Structure formats: C-alpha cells, structure tokens
Amino acid sequence: MTTLTFDSLNPATGEVVGTHPRQGPDAVREAVGRAAEAAAWWGGLGHPARRQRLLDYKAVLTRHLRELSRLVHEETGKPVGDATLEIVLAITHLDWAARHARKVLGRRRVGTGMVGLNLAATLEYLPLGVVGVIGPWNYPVFTPMGSIAYALAAGNAVVFKPSELTPGIGVRLAELFAESVPEQPVFQAVTGLGETGAALAADPRIGKVAFTGSTATAKRVMAACAENLTPIVAECGGKDAFIVDADADLARAADACLWGAMSNAGQTCVGVERVYVVDAVYESFMRELSGRVTKVRAGEDYGPITMPGQVDIIKRHIDDATKSGKIVTGGPGSVRAPYVEPVIVEDVPEDSPAVREETFGPTITVRRTRDAQEALELANASAYGLGGTVFSRNTRRAMELARRMRTGMTAINSVISFAGVPALPFGGVGDSGFGRIHGADGLREFARPKAISRQRFPMPGMNLTSFTRGPSELERLIRLVTFLHGRRKR
Numbered sequence: 001m002t003t004l005t006f007d008s009l010n011p012a013t014g015e016v017v018g019t020h021p022r023q024g025p026d027a028v029r030e031a032v033g034r035a036a037e038a039a040a041w042w043g044g045l046g047h048p049a050r051r052q053r054l055l056d057y058k059a060v061l062t063r064h065l066r067e068l069s070r071l072v073h074e075e076t077g078k079p080v081g082d083a084t085l086e087i088v089l090a091i092t093h094l095d096w097a098a099r100h101a102r103k104v105l106g107r108r109r110v111g112t113g114m115v116g117l118n119l120a121a122t123l124e125y126l127p128l129g130v131v132g133v134i135g136p137w138n139y140p141v142f143t144p145m146g147s148i149a150y151a152l153a154a155g156n157a158v159v160f161k162p163s164e165l166t167p168g169i170g171v172r173l174a175e176l177f178a179e180s181v182p183e184q185p186v187f188q189a190v191t192g193l194g195e196t197g198a199a200l201a202a203d204p205r206i207g208k209v210a211f212t213g214s215t216a217t218a219k220r221v222m223a224a225c226a227e228n229l230t231p232i233v234a235e236c237g238g239k240d241a242f243i244v245d246a247d248a249d250l251a252r253a254a255d256a257c258l259w260g261a262m263s264n265a266g267q268t269c270v271g272v273e274r275v276y277v278v279d280a281v282y283e284s285f286m287r288e289l290s291g292r293v294t295k296v297r298a299g300e301d302y303g304p305i306t307m308p309g310q311v312d313i314i315k316r317h318i319d320d321a322t323k324s325g326k327i328v329t330g331g332p333g334s335v336r337a338p339y340v341e342p343v344i345v346e347d348v349p350e351d352s353p354a355v356r357e358e359t360f361g362p363t364i365t366v367r368r369t370r371d372a373q374e375a376l377e378l379a380n381a382s383a384y385g386l387g388g389t390v391f392s393r394n395t396r397r398a399m400e401l402a403r404r405m406r407t408g409m410t411a412i413n414s415v416i417s418f419a420g421v422p423a424l425p426f427g428g429v430g431d432s433g434f435g436r437i438h439g440a441d442g443l444r445e446f447a448r449p450k451a452i453s454r455q456r457f458p459m460p461g462m463n464l465t466s467f468t469r470g471p472s473e474l475e476r477l478i479r480l481v482t483f484l485h486g487r488r489k490r
Contacts (some may be wrong), residue, residue: 006193008167009340012077012304018168020191028199031159031188036205038184039157043127047102047155049248054098054153055457056180061089061091064128064176068169072140075166075305077338083141089420090145091437096422097153102438105154105447114484115477118459124190127155128207132200132432134221135170136212137163137306138267138360142419144170146426146437147210147233151446152187156207160189161200165306167191193228197221204228208446211235212269214358214433233435233445234429237358238269238386241379242415244277244285245372245392252413253391254288257364258296260389260415262342265302265309266362269432270387270409270416272360275366276375282368286328289366293329293342304338305361311337314361321345321354321365328366331370350378358384380406386428408432 004022009015042050061068065087072083107124131151133145140162148158162170167189174189181187190196193261201209201224208231211221215236239329242260244253249384259350260272272396277285315335322345330343343363348354355365369375372392379388388407392398396413402410408428418424425441427433433463436442462473 006164006167006191008075008165010074010077011165011306011308012299017071017074020167020171022132022192023190024192024197025195026201028159028190028196029203031185031190032130032132032200032203032205033318034185035157035159035188038186039127039155039182041150042157042181042186043129043155044181045155047106050153050155051098051101051183054094054149057177058091058094060176060179061087061094061173064172065091068141068172071169071172072166073303075168075307076137079301079303080304081155082264082302086139086142090142090149092420092423093142093146094149096439097149097443100440101153101155101443104443112453114480117454118455118457119248120454120456122452122454124450125154125444126450128446128448129156130206131156131157131158131446132203132206132209133160133164134197134200134209134211134213135138135166136269137165138264138269140166140169141173142214143235144210145173146442147212147446148173148187150437150442151208154443154446156446157185157202158187159206160187161197162189162191164191164193176357198224201225201230201232204230204269206230208232210435210437210446215433216409218433233427233437234433235269235435235437236386236431237360237384238428238432239269239273239356239358239382239383240270240382240387240389240407241274241276241375241405242364242389243271243372243375243379243391243405244275244281245375245390245394245397245401246278246280247393248281248285248391249393249413250281250285250288254285254292256389256391256413256415257289258292258342259445261364262293262296262362265298265305265340267306267360268416270419271360272364272389272415274355274379274382275364276369276378277366278371278375279368286366289344290328296342298339298341302362305340308338310360311335311340313357314340314359314363317354317357317359317361318343318345318363320352321348321363324349324352325354325365350381372397372415376401376404380404383431385430386430386432387411387416387418406430407414408436 325348
C-alpha cells in the first residue's frame with residue numbers, strides 16, 4: 001500500500017525541507033496505544049527517575065542546539081538567531097519542569113480542621129496518562145515544549161502532532177528524546193494535515209489535549225474533545241496592547257514596541273499589535289518609533305510570512321487601516337509575498353479589522369489617549385486577552401495598570417518577558433483561550449489531584465457518619481461549630 005506523504009517547504013525559497021508521512025486515524029490510534037503502555041511505565045518511575053531522564057534530554061537538546069536552530073530556520077524562514085533564542089527558552093523551561101515537578105505535584109499532608117481532628121489528609125497530583133499536543137508553526141519548539149515538557153514532568157506520555165508547516169522539527173524533538181529514554185515510546189510525533197490532529201483529539205484514550213492555534217480551530221478541537229469529555233488547554237490568538245504612560249522612558253519603550261511588533265515577522269501570539277500612547281508624550285514617542293523602524297528590514301531582521309494564507313489577512317488589514325488612518329511607515333505596497341515590510345498606521349478607528357482582529361504580521365496601529373486610564377480601557381476593549389505591556393517609571397501605577405489589564409500576562413518596561421520566566425504561568429482569557437502552561441500551574445494542568453483522608457482514631461462521642469448517631473452527638477457538633485464559627489469577626 002502506498003503511503004501518502006507531504007512536503008514541508010522553506011517559506012522564503014519554496015525549496016523542499018523534508019517529506020513526511022500523512023498519518024491517518026489508524027496510525028494515530030497505534031501511536032496512542034503505544035503511548036498508553038509507555039505512560040504506565042513512565043508514570044511508575046516516580047519523580048526522581050523522571051527528573052534524571054528529563055535533565056538528560058535537556059542536555060541532548062543543548063548539544064544539538066545548532067542543528068535544531070538551522071532546521072527551525074529552514075521550516076519557518078525566521079533568522080537562525082531567533083530560532084536559537086526560541087530553543088534556548090524551551091530548554092530553560094524543560095529544566096524548570098524537571099526540577100520542580102516533585103515539589104509541586106508530590107504527596108503532601110494538608111490540615112484537616114477541628115471537625116476532622118481524628119483524620120490525616122494527603123494531597124498529590126497523579127498523571128493523566130496520555131497527553132495529545134497539537135502544536136503551532138510560528139514557534140515550533142518553544143510553544144509546544146511548554147506543554148510537552150510539563151506533561152512529561154508530570155508523568156504522562158505525549159503524542160505530538162506538529163504543524164504541517166513545521167513537521168521536521170517536531171519529529172526531531174521526539175527522536176532526540178529517545179536518546180535519553182530508549183526503553184519506551186514515551187514521546188512520539190505523528191505527522192500529517194488537519195485530519196491527523198482531529199484523530200488525535202478524538203481518541204478516547206487521550207487524557208488531555210493541549211492545543212495552540214487560532215480561536216476558530218480551537219473551537220473545532222474542543223468539539224472533537226467533547227465527544228469523550230476530554231479536557232483541553234487552549235492557547236489561541238491575541239491582539240496584545242502596548243501602553244506608553246506619560247513618564248515612560250520613551251527610547252526604551254519605542255525599542256521594545258518595535259521588537260515586540262516586528263520580530264518573527266509579527267507572527268507572535270503575544271506580539272504587539274495595538275499601541276496606546278498618553279497625549280503628553282505622543283509626539284516624542286512617535287519620533288522615537290518612526291526613527292527606529294527605518295532601520296528594520298524584512299528578510300534581514302525578520303523572516304517571511306510562514307503561512308501563505310496569512311498574507312491575504314495582513315493585506316486586508318493594511319488596506320483597511322490605511323484608508324481610515326494616517327500612515328507612519330509602509331502601506332499596501334509593503335506586502336511583497338512572502339515578505340511584508342514594517343507597517344505603522346496612526347488614528348485607525350477602534351472598530352477597524354486592523355484593531356479588532358488578529359493580524360499576525362509586522363504591523364501596528366498607534367492611538368493617542370488622554371491618559372493611562374483611557375489607554376487601559378481601550379486595551380481591554382477586545383475579545384482577546386492574552387498578553388500586554390505597560391511602560392511607566394512609576395512602579396506603583398505600572399503595577400496597577402498591569403493588574404487591571406484583562407490579560408493572562410503583562411510585562412512592565414519590557415516586552416514578552418513573562419514568557420522567559422519558567423515559574424510564571426502562560427495563557428489567556430476570552431478568545432485567547434483557557435488553561436495554563438509553564439510554571440506550577442502548567443505542571444498541575446497535566447495532572448489530576450488525588451485527595452486521600454485516613455481516620456487515625458475514632459472521634460470520642462461524635463460518630464457523625466453513622467445511623468447510630470444520637471441527639472447528644474448532634475448537640476456536641478452544634479456547640480463545636482458555634483464555638484469555632486459563631487462569633488462575628490471585627
């Protein structure tokens with residue numbers, strides 16, 4: 001029987017990077033079956049043994065850093081330096097997950113309270129079994145490893161479906177894992193198109209699905225998961241805002257804003273897409289921003305648009321924005337597929353697609369606001385809620401703005417810095433999805449809490465969970481509860 005295949009292409013040149021099998025439902029079912037057996041072995045190893053193997057895997061990835069960076073560069077078109085940074089961040093997260101899993105998930109005693117004085121109680125977090133990970137193409141190592149590393153550290157086996165645009169790097173990640181854990185197929189990659197991911201999400205043996213992609217696709221994945229009540233963590237799109245307060249360091253703010261918007265050709269879920277600048281510093285900030293953007297070049301500082309269909313969306317947003325707003329740099333002529341030169345447009349109406357919809361390209365809209373409060377209100381007036389940025393020298397005000405920003409993460413006087421802190425959870429609200437990867441929350445995301453209570457001795461005169469319970473025992477309970485909880489606290 002002929003095996004169907006597909007090619008991954010270098011988006012900058014159109015050259016074939018690799019050819020991979022289109023694995024259908026049967027192949028996915030076989031992979032999940034192997035993973036189920038491997039999960040029993042991997043989960044039974046315990047935290048210390050898994051920690052050692054994951055740290056070995058970290059070392060293997062580090063030794064192959066240059067090779068992996070080159071492969072990411074070829075499949076996405078991004079500069080090798082950006083690919084290297086992405087993989088380094090993934091390595092640091094793998095290290096954190098391996099070293100902290102036992103502390104976060106391991107068994108611990110918890111208090112029982114006065115009513116449960118005769119009990120001992122423990123809480124621990126146990127593996128789910130097999131976790132299905134459906135990864136994106138824009139950060140094909142860092143983003144899926146945020147699920148893979150934490151799921152593995154929690155004791156699960158993983159079946160990973162990388163994007164059809166970047167299958168080679170996904171396959172290589174799984175191959176290198178086998179060098180550290182050759183005993184069982186704990187981490188497998190399955191390649192293919194949409195039907196491959198659909199088969200993975202629909203398999204009833206999957207304990208959880210970790211999905212990264214568009215909001216629309218997330219809804220379809222959720223529908224497939226719903227058939228088996230399979231839980232899902234969904235990291236979807238964003239329309240992240242960048243607030244510049246009146247006392248901000250404008251040079252640093254402009255530098256961070258430009259990189260947050262243009263790096264990776266703007267193909268970053270937590271990239272800067274909307275900028276709100278307080279009136280008092282608007283002109284000065286725009287001079288800084290417009291002066292810096294002239295030095296940024298597509299094809300040199302960032303790569304091509306990886307997904308060909310995204311070019312049409314970017315062009316539609318630019319066309320709409322430039323009809324109603326004021327062009328600072330670039331314009332409709334900036335779109336020269338597969339590249340898009342930087343585009344900055346001022347005074348675009350808030351109901352414009354360029355402001356409301358995710359563009360996922362090297363473009364930003366900039367708006368003047370009366371004050372930081374108005375900037376915050378505009379920032380929060382979005383269906384998305386992934387990340388955001390605040391620039392201000394006033395730490396107290398910056399913290400308050402960051403807390404009130406309707407996002408899962410906010411950076412202050414930096415951009416996207418939260419992604420590089422392994423202890424911080426990563427995820428959004430609203431149309432940006434739900435659930436968390438990274439940090440202690442990310443470890444717990446891929447485990448199930450197990451609560452155990454054990455009676456140490458019978459409670460004298462208070463056998464409350466028995467048909468032999470009498471009025472005197474109930475009266476003693478009422479007196480105890482009244483003593484503990486009946487007094488009003490001042």
